[in-house]
Amino acid sequence: MVDHDTRQHDEHRAQNAQPRPGQQTCGDPPPGRPAGPCPPPVRFPHPHEHESLGAAQKTINRVRAAVRRRKSGSMRRLLLLAPLLLCCVGCGVVQSSEDEATDAAREVARKAGERLYGQRPRTAEEVGRSASRIDGVEVLRVTGTSTHDGDGVEVIVRTSGSAYDGWLDPEEIAVRRCFAVRVSPRSEWREEPRDVDCPDGPPPTFAPPPEPPRLPYEELRAKLPSVPEDGRVDEQEVRRALAALDLDPAIRTEVKADGGRVGVLLLVKGNGFDPQDCLLARVSPGVTEVWVPPRIQRMPGEGGCSVGNALDPQPAPH
Template sequence: MKSLGVALLLLLAAVLGAVGVYVIRPDGNSDTDKTAEKVAARIGYPVPRDANAYARAALEGHTDPKYFAVVEITDSPTDDPQKVRATLVFRIYDPGTSESPPSFRLWEEDPVTACYRADFNYYGVLGSGPERVRCPENARPITPPPVQKTGVPDTYLEAFKQILTELPPTVTQDEVLATLHTRLPPVPVDEQTKLPWAEPRLDAFVKDGQIGVIAAGGGSCLNGVRLADGTVAAWYPPRVQTQPGEYGCSGESALALYKVPPPH
């Protein structure tokens, strides 16, 4: 009899514990769960470079912050692919049946506002996916700053030719780089973000009266050379030649590539 009473008490404690867990679980429903899971899975690859990039990706396709918003952004730079590199908190609003025409209401569903925390490492969202959390107090939608456009401006190609032609007969690597920084045209302004393009990476190499220069950005690598006999050229090699593991993209590689025919 005593053992039966103990068993009943344990059963009651388990039921009350389950009820307690249910009561204190943060708000949300199956629809908000699915939205959070889809967003987190979508933005993990290609791997964004920082937390703001994750947030920009999460907001793509979500134009109304009433229904979907990013309310917290935490950047955790790391070289370890297993460790957390970014954390986002999403806020998702499900109107339930409150915004449905009465004739389409098969049953009533209350509106719900749910928040989710998602941790990301190099391989994507961690654990089983976004976790329901209590919405931060007084949380407001965050619009991450726009990203600068990267690339090599079209005006650089002719500028390379002119600058290389006008350089003195004898010049050092530092002097070549200083001249490029001074005389290259200004980068354009992106019409959409109103931000100037990111400055391309410049490099120069000088040897035996020969000069090689490059401007790199956005996957492009503009090459320029001036040979000892005064020959000047500027061109964009095929990316198969400038990618890591091949010739690469440097002032020295520009001189090497000038003698290499493009692949067919």
């Protein structure tokens, strides 16, 4: 017995196999099969079509050959230009490195200007001598009479700087440049030095600065009074002891009384950069002390060389 679903499937196949109206059928079908549509006829190309295909292929080959030749020519031109490009790029890097080295030399001159900056009147000799003592600075010329006359003092210095070109094999590029540094009350802090040509001729020489007077440590200790623990310190007696020392006029003295004590300062004027020379003393009931403050406290601006530090000493640095 034939299954109902199988019978429906065969009928559906037979309907699809029937030719559509107007469609050509190809002969008698095999037994048991319905007639179906004809397959498309086999078409053989005409001989002239072979010639057209060959010509098209030749054209394509010629285009490909032309493209290869053009690429080859472009590569050859690039190879010829490569050394020139490397040279141009290298020159640009060298120029940039030289600019960096010049900036480094200018920075040395600018820092020298910072060290020379100040409102204290100084002669051109003093300014030139101070500049010549700065590391990395060569003084070539000093013009002007003093910092407070006219435009002040101008110092032409020569400094050096270096930089690296940054290629695979770095090479240090060093330059020496000259700059003009102006020292005047009207000059600005961190003022940019001016680029100038290095002057001809030998650089100036400066006499060594006069030796500062010696501070009388032992003499001061011997002259200051000793006051009993239950006694009272006399400020005038301390002043008379200082006067008896017959100090050099370059030594400045200061005396101050506070809370039953008397503080004493002996100070030699410094250059504004190096530690100052000073002596401190304090006379109190039961004890008289004389000492030199630590170096760090004697640096300009630290307040170690003051009569206040004699009365109330700063803690020792660690």
